[in-house]
Amino acid sequence: MTTQTTAIPAAGHEAAIEIVNLNKWYGTFHVLRDIDLVVSRGERIVIAGPSGSGKSTLIRCINRLEEHQAGKIIVDGTELTHDLKNIDKVRSEVGMVFQHFNLFPHLTILENCTLAPIWVRKIPKREAEETAMHFLTKVKIPEQAHKYPGQLSGGQQQRVAIARSLCMRPRIMLFDEPTSALDPEMIKEVLDTMIELAEDGMTMLCVTHEMGFAQAVAHRVIFMDQGQIVEQNTPKEFFNNPRSERTKLFLSQILGH
Amino acid sequence: MSETHSETVAYVRETMLPPEPPPLAESGAIKWLRENLFSGPLNIALTFVGLGIVWLILSTVGPWLSHSVWNAGSMAECRQIIAETWGQGASGACFALIKHRWNQFMFGFYPQVLYWRPVLAFGLLFLALAPVLFSESAKARRIVLGLSMVLTFVIAALLGAPVAALLGMAVLMLAWAALIETRPQWSLLASLVYPFIAVWLLWGGSLWSEAMVLAGFGLGFAVWRVLAARFGLLAFALAVVVAAAWWLLLSGPLASALAGVLPLRLRPVSSDQFGGFVLSITIGVAGIALSLPLGVILALARRSDLPVIKLLAVMFIEFIRGVPLITLLFVASLLLNYFLPPGTNFDIILRVIIMVTLFAAAYMAEVIRGGLAALPKGQYEAADALGLDYWKAQRLIILPQALKISIPGIVSTFIGMFKDTTLVVFVGLFDPLKAMADTIRASFEWKGAYWEPYIFVGAIFFILCFGMSRYSMYLERRLKRDHR
Numbered sequence: 050m051t052t053q054t055t056a057i058p059a060a061g062h063e064a065a066i067e068i069v070n071l072n073k074w075y076g077t078f079h080v081l082r083d084i085d086l087v088v089s090r091g092e093r094i095v096i097a098g099p100s101g102s103g104k105s106t107l108i109r110c111i112n113r114l115e116e117h118q119a120g121k122i123i124v125d126g127t128e129l130t131h132d133l134k135n136i137d138k139v140r141s142e143v144g145m146v147f148q149h150f151n152l153f154p155h156l157t158i159l160e161n162c163t164l165a166p167i168w169v170r171k172i173p174k175r176e177a178e179e180t181a182m183h184f185l186t187k188v189k190i191p192e193q194a195h196k197y198p199g200q201l202s203g204g205q206q207q208r209v210a211i212a213r214s215l216c217m218r219p220r221i222m223l224f225d226e227p228t229s230a231l232d233p234e235m236i237k238e239v240l241d242t243m244i245e246l247a248e249d250g251m252t253m254l255c256v257t258h259e260m261g262f263a264q265a266v267a268h269r270v271i272f273m274d275q276g277q278i279v280e281q282n283t284p285k286e287f288f289n290n291p292r293s294e295r296t297k298l299f300l301s302q303i304l305g306h
Numbered sequence: 307m308s309e310t311h312s313e314t315v316a317y318v319r320e321t322m323l324p325p326e327p328p329p330l331a332e333s334g335a336i337k338w339l340r341e342n343l344f345s346g347p348l349n350i351a352l353t354f355v356g357l358g359i360v361w362l363i364l365s366t367v368g369p370w371l372s373h374s375v376w377n378a379g380s381m382a383e384c385r386q387i388i389a390e391t392w393g394q395g396a397s398g399a400c401f402a403l404i405k406h407r408w409n410q411f412m413f414g415f416y417p418q419v420l421y422w423r424p425v426l427a428f429g430l431l432f433l434a435l436a437p438v439l440f441s442e443s444a445k446a447r448r449i450v451l452g453l454s455m456v457l458t459f460v461i462a463a464l465l466g467a468p469v470a471a472l473l474g475m476a477v478l479m480l481a482w483a484a485l486i487e488t489r490p491q492w493s494l495l496a497s498l499v500y501p502f503i504a505v506w507l508l509w510g511g512s513l514w515s516e517a518m519v520l521a522g523f524g525l526g527f528a529v530w531r532v533l534a535a536r537f538g539l540l541a542f543a544l545a546v547v548v549a550a551a552w553w554l555l556l557s558g559p560l561a562s563a564l565a566g567v568l569p570l571r572l573r574p575v576s577s578d579q580f581g582g583f584v585l586s587i588t589i590g591v592a593g594i595a596l597s598l599p600l601g602v603i604l605a606l607a608r609r610s611d612l613p614v615i616k617l618l619a620v621m622f623i624e625f626i627r628g629v630p631l632i633t634l635l636f637v638a639s640l641l642l643n644y645f646l647p648p649g650t651n652f653d654i655i656l657r658v659i660i661m662v663t664l665f666a667a668a669y670m671a672e673v674i675r676g677g678l679a680a681l682p683k684g685q686y687e688a689a690d691a692l693g694l695d696y697w698k699a700q701r702l703i704i705l706p707q708a709l710k711i712s713i714p715g716i717v718s719t720f721i722g723m724f725k726d727t728t729l730v731v732f733v734g735l736f737d738p739l740k741a742m743a744d745t746i747r748a749s750f751e752w753k754g755a756y757w758e759p760y761i762f763v764g765a766i767f768f769i770l771c772f773g774m775s776r777y778s779m780y781l782e783r784r785l786k787r788d789h790r
Binding site for chain 2: 112113114133137140141143144145147149150151152153154155164165168169197199213214217
């Protein structure tokens with residue numbers, strides 16, 4: 050089962066992310082085991098797997114919200130080490146969307162979107178606000194700009210979170226189960242936003258259980274279990290012709306009804 | 307309706323029901339009485355017992371208060387008036403004492419002709435605070451500004467401030483208020499300068515010595531600002547060294563040289579002339595202003611990932627919290643002199659302020675740590691993911707939220723600390739509650755007064771503390787972001 054194929058370059062040629070032999074432990078628990086993954090620029094990857102399989106941990110390692118103990122992660126040519134400068138550089142290039150949105154409740158929507166550009170990128174306030182309004186329009190909620198996050202629905206908040214990340218003009222976007230905390234009626238509006246983003250050619254890594262989204266958007270689906278990459282393939286092959294028994298079981302469980 | 311439901315399985319609602327007001331029995335005073343006071347035999351009994359207790363208190367205190375005497379020269383005269391008016395054996399309060407000696411409760415032994423200086427310092431405090439405390443509401447800010455300016459001026463005039471002082475005061479306050487209203491950013495700088503003005507007004511002496519201390523801070527800040535980008539933490543150390551060198555070597559001679567050119571002097575008042583509420587408010591305000599930033603730093607240090615910093619913070623907080631405040635005050639008044647080089651005369655009020663600040667900061671740190679711990683981890687992660695470094699994340703994301711959560715606890719600590727300033731009586735300072743009351747009772751005229759001083763001082767403490775408490779509730783309402 051450990052036939053870890055090297056990445057299938059699906060789009061572009063440059064490597065946006067290069068992960069070599071990544072290992073991570075929580076105490077004595079081995080969460081990530083020998084992960085090798087190359088993500089090309091413009092590539093869209095969906096990571097699926099049962100809970101506890103390490104898929105969230107994997108993408109959280111990419112912007113160093115989690116520290117890895119062995120192996121190498123190179124993002125956009127910058128290797129993640131203990132060097133704080135490198136970490137800040139990678140973080141300002143990589144956008145992240147969380148399961149629970151994590152908007153800043155004490156700031157307005159507009160301030161949420163302009164905070165990092167102003168304080169990290171040192172962009173003048175007016176320009177940052179223009180950019181923010183551009184992306185808020187793109188996620189279709191410009192009229193909410195002066196409200197506070199607590200006044201918005203879950204789906205709206207998640208779209209703001211996406212806009213907030215985009216305001217930093219990231220080269221790579223990470224999505225950590227972006228629709229798992231949403232009501233069914235709101236999942237679609239968030240997925241639509243993500244699909245639009247995909248159409249613009251953004252490099253995306255997305256942990257999700259939305260298999261329809263994976264089929265529509267992903268270049269590659271990665272299936273993880275017990276901290277390892279068990280299978281990866283194009284969505285078409287992955288869903289129609291899964292090879293590993295574990296994948297077949299997983300797919301039968303989530304697509305079975 | 308329910309019948310139609312049972313008859314047919316398929317059902318489509320065509321009109322939505324509008325909400326209706328609740329039935330009358332669910333509201334009104336009668337319902338409140340019945341539910342809260344007379345809901346059962348036990349509650350009815352408790353209601354009557356409660357009424358009985360209220361009656362008992364009123365029937366004892368009521369006559370005593372209603373027999374109050376406000377005009378008398380001494381306790382004996384006062385008692386005589388009560389006996390004449392209400393009959394032998396009648397009890398009555400003798401508030402003539404307050405009318406006679408209120409100035410000592412307020413100012414201690416501060417020279418009477420200089421009463422306007424503490425009044426002005428207190429009035430300016432509100433000018434310094436208004437842009438910070440009422441930044442969200444221009445209306446509230448203007449009311450506070452106007453009231454404090456008018457009251458300060460009127461009270462200072464009534465207390466016999468010289469005309470030149472009144473004029474200067476009016477110009478200063480109007481200019482400052484204009485600055486607050488037109489250039490709010492600059493007025494914050496003025497707020498930073500306020501402590502030095504207040505110290506000068508309270509203790510007097512040459513303005514230049516305060517100005518030189520302030521210049522030291524400015525110099526240190528400038529050094530840090532210029533070098534911070536290149537040297538980081540080293541720049542901070544360098545700034546401290548430069549400022550310290552300035553204070554130790556240059557500021558003294560420079561201050562006297564400048565005083566020779568332009569003597570800006572007020573009559574000096576020494577610390578042992580301070581007393582009453584001037585003393586309490588001086589220590590309280592200084593302690594409040596200093597303990598909040600120190601508490602924030604301690605709270606962050608205690609949550610730090612760096613073991614040494616965390617250990618130092620834990621040791622400091624646990625030590626200070628484990629020791630009664632009076633112990634620290636004794637350290638301030640007695641022990642500190644042993645550790646300082648002989649001949650250094652370190653002002654007693656300054657020493658007490660330092661100790662009170664350290665004490666309050668330890669409590670403050672724990673209150674703020676509670677606020678920090680209450681923030682969801684996602685806030686830290688979102689700040690990290692956006693590339694904000696530690697200090698920016700703390701300043702822009704974490705602390706604004708954590709401090710907001712901690713407002714009730716922070717204000718409780720402030721109030722507690724302000725009331726604790728009465729403990730300075732144990733190191734020989736004249737606090738309003740014990741030392742001043744005892745001093746006045748020791749006089750020939752007012753021997754035998756007991757309750758009156760405590761009631762008066764207690765009432766003033768209550769007004770000040772209640773004011774702080776109401777402000778904190780106002781602030782909480784203002785900062786509410788959940789459903790507005």
